[in-house]
Amino acid sequence: MTLELAVAAALFLGVVVYGLFGGADFGSGFFDLTAGGPRAGAELRTLIDHSIGPVWEANHVWLIYVLVMWWTGFPESFAAATQTLFIPLLLALVGIVLRGAAFAFRKYAATVASARLFGAVFAASSLVAPFFLGTVAGAIASGRVPAAGVGDRVSSWVNPTSLFGGVIAVGTCVFLAGVLLTADADRGGRGALTATLRRRTLAVGVLTGALVFAALLPIHRDAPTLSAGLTGRAAGLVVLSGLAGAATLGLLLRRRFAVARVTALIAVAAVLLGWGVGQYPWLLVDEVTIADGAGAPATLAGLLVVVGLAGVLVLPALAYLFRLTQTEAWTRH
């Protein structure tokens, strides 16, 4: 494996992890939004507070990791993408800022009225952010970001692949959040809440799964390079995603929530990996390859040192945090 490929893999690993855990945090916004009035939705909103509260900032850092790895490892393509995709990146950023701020404000809001305001902002912006990040992914994957100069600032992200990308991003976030929240509610012994979440998650899952496969045809026309990759090199991952998604639905039906979390994570990870493998070896599809877009070799080696340190310093701490949040003591009280 070449140096630049190793860095690209580490970068894309960040995309996948952010997509899974950052995505699940975003997706909980949907359930918050649809939880009902202050009284009816109190139980679910408290569950969401409790589930994502301890972890959302740590999960959010994966986005910073991705940005930093990108601009350090592949600087010219980073500059190119930020210029062409200025608008969706800015809109995603607005969503990210509002989500984080409103979530923190709501937790300590003094009155129901202010909690409702902050809550609505939190929930809505939780869906705005992944949508626009999805359009950015679609723009890159469909070859609309030129390596030099600035591409069309609107049509680069208002096109079939980008729009499907945005909607699929939202759908997968919501699906993941649903599975994880259902498992949390079940572990907390909250029967009625578990039933509601299970029903909604099943509906979202069917819809998102259908959407992913329905998108394959328009993407085939709109993004031939990605499509060739998805049906060629990444075909196994696409199939795996479909199987894991179907298995998740089956497990939800049979109320095997703990196992369903694993298959749901596999399903979404496989979609994201499928995108990465599908567009390999391109960094910006049809424009720059990973090899051609890479920065200085000494810097790439330095980044691998950072990745190694992350494995030693960050992952054990992160595992400890995740493990604690899944224990009985943290779930109950």
Place this chain on the structure above:
Amino acid sequence: MVLDLLRAAADPDGLLPAREQMAFSLGWHIVLACFGVAFPALIFVVHRRGLVHDDPEALALARRWAKVSAVLFAIGAVSGTVLSFEMGLLWPGLMGPFGDVLGLPFAFEGLSFFVEAIFLGLYLYGWGRLPPRRHLMMLLPMMAAGLVGTYCVVSVNAWMNMPTGFRIVDGEVTDVRPWAVLFNSGSVLQVAHMWVAAYMVVGFSVAAVYAAGLLRGRRNRHHRLGFLVPFVFASVAAVAQPVVGHVLGIRLGETQPAKLAAFELATTTEQPAPLRLGGVLVDGEPRYYVEIPRWGSFIARGSFDKPVQGLDTFAPQDRPPVNITHLAFQSMIGIGTLLAGAASVFWLLRWRRRDLLEQRWFLWFAVAAGPLAVVALESGWVATEVGRQPWVVYDVLRTADAAGDNPGLWWMVAGTVTLYSAMTVGAVVVLRSMARRWRVGEEDLPSPYGPEDRELAVR
């Protein structure tokens, strides 16, 4: 200020809004970044006191400050993310060619941000869930991450001031040595200056809150402790800062003489140079200042007879906006000196068994010291950033060449000002409501929409 910046008519359209956007979002974030760096240490002291000395009032302070930090760190995290995006959105001409030169410190900063976020989650949600001693220890990685994070970010700024770790051959960046950037010789002092500043800002700000409480007659141990712990941090930092700043500054004559000339309002080269207090440049001539002979040389060069290079030795297109730089620099020095002096007097009198906390005028001053420390911090950044202009990477890349050419950037600036104003209002409203509820004895602050049985309620 705007007129001063507008001066260069040939600048691209995107330059001025990009500058204003960066200055505004960075200026806002940096206050919260200070809390991320220094607040864990304050919390550690009161929390440890609460545990080790079985001091319930200290422990109550720790609980409250932890909740405050949950709010401040959240908006700090998102406003920091804004800056990451802006590196690309606003400065493609910097990030494209130099991303792999300046990026490695940011990658390490990412690691420290991870550590900070993970242990913040563990600490905030660990109350009553983790064994008490282990729970307290969760603050230590956060303190370490604050220092490492400061180092990483400020080392990039030090690199912009004193670029190293690359060569330019035929207009192409080559021979990149990222470790030379991470460990560039300018970093340590500049990082120390910023790190100490963070403790000043947070120490004086938190102390100001309790000084206000004391002024309102809440003269209890809770308020005295809440004032004294942060004030100790602030005092040590305030007294150390002039020394750190001075040692940092005496390099400027060699490394960035144009910035030094603006700091010193030196239109022509002088040897020895006087220190000018106050003053503005009117039609290219310094006016309205008090002159102290020779002290300019000492402060800028560390010797009473070394020269200070004048602005006239730089081509007009290579000079920074002098008035902003000079006034910002002197504001920083003036406020810093005032705060260091006041802290010294407070502790001197306390040693002589006179407690200034009994004096209303001192409490008023302590309330003002919080905002003053923030003004000093912002002034310092304005001085060093505007003083480096017209360069973004000193003597290598002009800021005008780093900016992009996206249209409609003023809309983005307007939107950002609106968004950040809303976020500021939200934070103030929430924090004040927390304080109000604490005063009437509600310690736990359950969410208002929580279920009746509170079984799931988060502390």
